[in-house]
Amino acid sequence: MVRGGDKLTEYRFNTGEAVHFFCSVCGIYTFHQRRSNPQQYGVNVACIDGVSPFDFPCVEVNDGVNHPKDGGGGVVGYLCYEKK
Numbered sequence: 001m002v003r004g005g006d007k008l009t010e011y012r013f014n015t016g017e018a019v020h021f022f023c024s025v026c027g028i029y030t031f032h033q034r035r036s037n038p039q040q041y042g043v044n045v046a047c048i049d050g051v052s053p054f055d056f057p058c059v060e061v062n063d064g065v066n067h068p069k070d071g072g073g074g075v076v077g078y079l080c081y082e083k084k
Contacts (some may be wrong), residue, residue: 036069054081 009024018035022028031043045051053059058080066074 035067057081 004023007024008021008030011020011022012018015035017038018032020032021030023030028047029044030047031041034040034042045055046053058078060075061077061079062074063076
């Protein structure tokens with residue numbers, strides 16, 4: 001985090017172990033501290049200057065309801081970007 005930390009809003013649900021951060025001004029999800037490993041963070045790469053989601057050729061898409069670590073998956077497909 002370079003700047004804007006004072007604008008972040010924290011959100012927790014279910015077990016309360018994973019901490020999700022959102023911008024309180026625009027609502028974008030910025031990053032989260034993982035439930036399965038609190039030493040790791042998941043980051044919205046669209047929030048990083050110089051990085052684009054299109055820099056990654058193929059990424060998993062989760063259903064937003066089921067956590068893959070809870071069994072039963074949660075992955076509903078893959079989003080793949082192919083340059084023309």
